[in-house]
Amino acid sequence: MAERVFIFDTTLRDGEQSPGAALNVHEKVEIAHALEELGVDIIEAGFPVSSPGDFQAVQRIAREIRGCIICGLTRANPRDIEVAAEALRDAAHPRIHTGLGVSDIHIRHKLQITREEALEWGVEAVKYARRFVEDVQYYAEDAGRADPEYLYRVLEAVIDAGATVVNIPDTTGYTTPDEFGALIRGIFENVRNIHRAIVSVHCHNDLGLATANTLAGIRNGARQAEVTINGIGERAGNCSLEEVVMALRTRQDLFGLETGINTRRIYPVSRLVSQLTGIPVQPNKAIVGVNAFAHSSGIHQDGVLKERSTYEIINPRDVGVPDSEIVLSARSGRHGLRHRLTELGYTLDDEQFEKVYNRFLVIADRKKTVDTRDLEAIIADEVQMFFEETYHLEHVQVTCGDHSIPTATVRIRGPEGQVYCDAAHGTGPVDAIYRAINRIVGEPNELIEFSIQAVTGGIDAVGRVTIRIQAKEPVVENGVERHIFSGWGSDTDIVVASAKAYMFALNRLIAARREAEARKKQMAESVASPRLRLPEKRLSPWA
Numbered sequence: 001m002a003e004r005v006f007i008f009d010t011t012l013r014d015g016e017q018s019p020g021a022a023l024n025v026h027e028k029v030e031i032a033h034a035l036e037e038l039g040v041d042i043i044e045a046g047f048p049v050s051s052p053g054d055f056q057a058v059q060r061i062a063r064e065i066r067g068c069i070i071c072g073l074t075r076a077n078p079r080d081i082e083v084a085a086e087a088l089r090d091a092a093h094p095r096i097h098t099g100l101g102v103s104d105i106h107i108r109h110k111l112q113i114t115r116e117e118a119l120e121w122g123v124e125a126v127k128y129a130r131r132f133v134e135d136v137q138y139y140a141e142d143a144g145r146a147d148p149e150y151l152y153r154v155l156e157a158v159i160d161a162g163a164t165v166v167n168i169p170d171t172t173g174y175t176t177p178d179e180f181g182a183l184i185r186g187i188f189e190n191v192r193n194i195h196r197a198i199v200s201v202h203c204h205n206d207l208g209l210a211t212a213n214t215l216a217g218i219r220n221g222a223r224q225a226e227v228t229i230n231g232i233g234e235r236a237g238n239c240s241l242e243e244v245v246m247a248l249r250t251r252q253d254l255f256g257l258e259t260g261i262n263t264r265r266i267y268p269v270s271r272l273v274s275q276l277t278g279i280p281v282q283p284n285k286a287i288v289g290v291n292a293f294a295h296s297s298g299i300h301q302d303g304v305l306k307e308r309s310t311y312e313i314i315n316p317r318d319v320g321v322p323d324s325e326i327v328l329s330a331r332s333g334r335h336g337l338r339h340r341l342t343e344l345g346y347t348l349d350d351e352q353f354e355k356v357y358n359r360f361l362v363i364a365d366r367k368k369t370v371d372t373r374d375l376e377a378i379i380a381d382e383v384q385m386f387f388e389e390t391y392h393l394e395h396v397q398v399t400c401g402d403h404s405i406p407t408a409t410v411r412i413r414g415p416e417g418q419v420y421c422d423a424a425h426g427t428g429p430v431d432a433i434y435r436a437i438n439r440i441v442g443e444p445n446e447l448i449e450f451s452i453q454a455v456t457g458g459i460d461a462v463g464r465v466t467i468r469i470q471a472k473e474p475v476v477e478n479g480v481e482r483h484i485f486s487g488w489g490s491d492t493d494i495v496v497a498s499a500k501a502y503m504f505a506l507n508r509l510i511a512a513r514r515e516a517e518a519r520k521k522q523m524a525e526s527v528a529s530p531r532l533r534l535p536e537k538r539l540s541p542w543a
């Protein structure tokens, strides 16, 4: 049997650091379940000390996900480690991920300490984390720009202190594959006790080399890859899960390694993450982009029709790309729809199914046939709403044209069931709708992104609108301000889809504000309890 590369998914931690990607606790838990089904080995569920929301997400994921190692990030200080240990307390397989910088740039300018102090802090952090859990991963931040001799010393010391995994990040995405591969090889050749730990690679994509660097690390002995779905993450992002997994699988002849990933779940998880984070997948993105398996040139189409392997190295079905040739109609009935949804991997309760079925009937009536992408859009609208809806859009009506003033009327049901009706005019139909909604909801914000996509081809296609709004008054947790909220909506009428997307984003913002307030109260109570009382801040956290 081939040797295994462990897949460490950090979508919920490093991925969530993408600008504007903030997910609420329920959305994180939903993604964690999807990651477990996908077969990742480790889920980095968050950075518990960073906010009450992150703490709660890690705690819930630790309680609910039993088949993966659940990991929480910390800095190298006792408070972070205690809070992470507390969040992970109920995990079946907890891991604490602690560490600090190893490059002189980080040690001098960010930490403002000496190399020796940094080494000592790291060792103390590992020893302290080992008091709470048996599995401790150490990150040597900015290893890609560090002096290798110093890095070797740090790794040797933290492994002696009890680290079970050592993570070698190329934090700034600076290295090239040759360099990064040589760095990993050097670690195996120079760190005396390296056989006692798993070597992990964590590459950022600033030069577009994250996947190549990760694979170079694996070729040189690393056996854990740190990745995110769709490659989301800080700046240009992290190494993408789907690329590494499919490279290892497609080029088994070269690598001779395997992962535990159920590749048929890749596409659905990619859609889920894109949907919930509001970060679209670029069309030409390897493996999961809409064009990844589209052949438009005549020569290529001809070749693929004769024999797939002429231009295709991966069968789209192997990564779960839905077969758009399977269509349903209103006559398919409840049974047909349920069967198809199950085939696509959706398990819905009866209430969710009824909502989906009713929307399905409306679309089937307008379009006659409903294919997989339409179904995904329905699920996204009707099921993937992981917050309490405060305002419900009941009706929207617009008049517009080249010689009229765009005017919209909306009817909205409020939190206590009261019905509001209002109208406004604007520069265009969407502007008019958003103004009319604003008059009722009264949550000042600015629309910063608006995109519209046809879900399928054809004049009768369902249109999906994705938007981002920036709240005038941010949602604040632990001093961290969150301004940006995304929303989506789909309909055969794109004006209606725009209204739904806006309502969605506003509801998400209102729910985040409410949840942040509730958590603040809850955390204030628990921090006052002796179990979470934390040490005073000192110059060295270990003094």
Ligand code: KIV
Pocket: 014, 139, 140, 141, 142, 167, 169, 170, 171, 172, 202, 204
């Ligand atoms: O990029 C990085 O160095 C990180 C560490 C915190 C692991 O994300």
Ligand code: ZN
Pocket: 014, 169, 171, 202, 204
């Ligand atoms: Zn990172």
